[in-house]
Amino acid sequence: GIQVEQSPPDLILQEGANSTLRCNFSDSVNNLQWFHQNPWGQLINLFYIPSGTKQNGRLSATTVATERYSLLYISSSQTTDSGVYFCAVASKETSGSRLTFGEGTQLTVNP
């Protein structure tokens, strides 16, 4: 099945810093989503972005489908940005029924 790799696995920032999270995937996709999992376990939708670029406030994302990677940018980070960020994809060939998740990036923003 499709493989998803996220980097870095852990990231520690000072409040106000910028960061870039990366998601590499091994096959063509027709779905790519970025999620933020808060301390209570809820997966919050950040972006649905199988291709192209989107922005939402301090967050933006870019997916280069032909090169099989996606980037999530966080600018002017805040302590509330802390948590785990997941990338999840559905393979164009075998999608049908599932999203495949990466292992996540654990982000800690210190005041």
Add this chain to the structure above:
Amino acid sequence: GAGVSQSPRYKVAKRGQDVALRCDPISGHVSLFWYQQALGQGPEFLTYFQNEAQLDKSGLPSDRFFAERPEGSVSTLKIQRTQQEDSAVYLCASSRIPGTGGTEAFFGQGTRLTVV
């Protein structure tokens, strides 16, 4: 409803007990998915429903796991004779159209199951 709702939020079961976890998807969503998330890992697919039809159950780890969605809306994940390795967060998701391609999936808050 406004979002995907799961209940209970927390469940403690003694080893060998049966449990039932409920998922109420977003109203009108055709697709419903169950995922299992072990501590420190990403969610892993369990099963998929399109309306009331269970089209993919290849992720269910054993025949002790059973899911249903009889009227194409609310779904129940049942685990029989729970074991310690079943301890995890169980996440439900729904999406507007069939499958995962070309559509955004929305997740519930999850049910944290602890088997003691």
